[in-house]
Amino acid sequence: MSYFDFDALTIEDRKMHEVKQLGLQLAATQASLLVVGEAGVGKTSLARYIYAKSRSPRLYVLDCKNSGGFDFNRVDGGTLLIEDLDCASLALQGELMKLVERTDATRPRFISTSRRDIRALVKQEQFRQDLFYKLAVVHLEMPRLEDRATDFGKIVNFILEVSQIMHGKNGMSLSAEAYGRLNSWNWPGNIRELENVVERAVVLAKSSHIEADAIQFEAVNEDLALDFAPGMSLSEVEKRLILQTLELTAQNRTRAAQMLGISIRTLRNKLNEYRMEGVL
Template sequence: MSKARILVVDDEASARNGLAKLLAQDDYAVDMAADGKEALDMVQEKAPDLIVTDLQMPNMGGMDLLNQVKALAQAIPVIVVTGLGEVAPAVAAMRAGAEDYLTKPVDADAMVVAVERALERRELAAESENLRRQLRARDQEGLEGLLGTSPAMNKVYRTARQVAPSRATVLITGESGTGKGELARAIHTLSPRAKAPFVALHCASLAESLLESELFGHEKGSFTGADKRRIGRFEQANNGTLFLDEIGEIPPLTQVKLLRVLQERTFERVGGNEPVKVDVRLLAATNKDLAAEVREGRFREDLYYRLNVVHVEMPPLRLRGHDVAILAEHFLRKFARENHRRLDGFSDAARAKIVGHRWSGNVRELENSIERAVVLAEGSRIEESDLPFEGAPVVQGAVRIPGATMAEIEKYAILATLEAADGSTARAADILDISVRTVQYRLHEYGVAPSRSRS
């Protein structure tokens, strides 16, 4: 990946060339201009990623250049360089929108740090804007509640769009906290039934006797306490969508009755004999391996195949790469708004801690952690100490950074990703954004075979 383009602006050739040489050593592409007017022409022709400018220059000084650049392209960060003791101009430049300022003679390390920090903030701002666009697009498409740009999530979005117009039953699987309920609601919203009811029921939270009544309703006097007829979830969802969460928990007798509804689209209320006909699209979710449950005799095979017409697997957060950072930023804004807090994002250490954590509780755990951090944060941003979980160790395996070679880092990245992907070379390749062939070739080099090669 190519480094950023930086425009260095200074009327003194030696200072200009010295800065350009310093930045080029860090592999930045560097353009140069002798004054603000020349720099402005270059910005209008091809905007750089960052500008480093002296303040005192003929024709057009750094302050005028800063104001013009901000008027043209607010996103370009500007670092100003002032003479020693010129505090007032530096303060004025910062108020006008400069990203940072340095004094002459410029310290090389300070310049590199300032540039890296400015470019990182620019990237975060771009990510935030991309996230806002993504949220608007998701809302327009009916994919509210689903967020992320990873290959794994893009596959989920494609399947949701394809299956939504049909009336096919969809089985959504995945670990707890991955967003199965949000996907179900998105499929409903994208479907022709969007204006009809979306009714959800968590099957694991009810006893068997209550579950049947919740699903099918009951007649007055059908059991103690049934003092009037009650309409069940199937009737409530008529012409719409019924979402049954944790369907792997329903008992055998209820499985039989549910199968009948799927086959005949009729049922009787508890204590009743009159058939009730409904038109309901069923979506089901589970964190269990239903195929294994069928083999063990705990789940009916015929019901499993009725439910598993279309199968969508929600990926765990550890397989979603940069989505972790995107989701964390989203939750930060959400909870800051709800709690009337003004927070300027995450510190570098906090962001590294979030990205490095293994989220066993998936999106739900991440959301809860960010909410707690927002509520308890004492400063103007979320610090590492505000996050209620342990960070990743600095030393992992045989890789120490700094200190490891690129080959060692690559090997660790491939093997650690393969482990997180449960041995799937296809999933590991998706996360690493390389080909499956490359992963397999490297594993052959390392003398390591994946535990299994399923996609």
């Protein structure tokens, strides 16, 4: 998330409240944390929030999707925020292991984020088991926006206020129809998508009262890039769709089955087939 403030809201959702409280409890410790959740739920914002509540003197940020310019030698204590740990190459994992094995004051505290279940990557031998145990001492799982019904209205109002400040506006409000349109959407992109939709509505609104026609959704989910090609068999298309949906949901089978429109039993049977084929 780009501008979410965990102190600005009274969180009522039980799971999110527990995640926040555990994060605050661990902020002053040196325990390595792994924040897991779907794209757009606010993993990095929570990680930065925990860092801000700690006594750590400095923050280093490593983006595993674009790590080429990161200088491991300059890390000197503090906190290392590792974004998208599940995307770390084996070579990058090796560099991280060297940091983990430091025994002096230059060893940082580690807070990582991941969309996928690292344990599944360990089983597939795509992630080092020893590094996983070092970086994931405590797991924090962020809930989806769709599951935070009790917080939805407050989140919308907060984003609306921030969007107005960003664009030099004030006194804006949502009509009942506009809010109903927001509330009826399933938010596959989570809070990041909500930020985008509300900010666009603030920009497009013809008056201070935002009507339903200013609430516009993207038809395509950018996080699910399906590499289909003409000539592929239906079974191969089905396999790729299932596996990529699981990746999108951080290996949450219940959520994946819902998105695919199949039963959890059918999904389980398909995964057993792929395991027998050696795909998993």
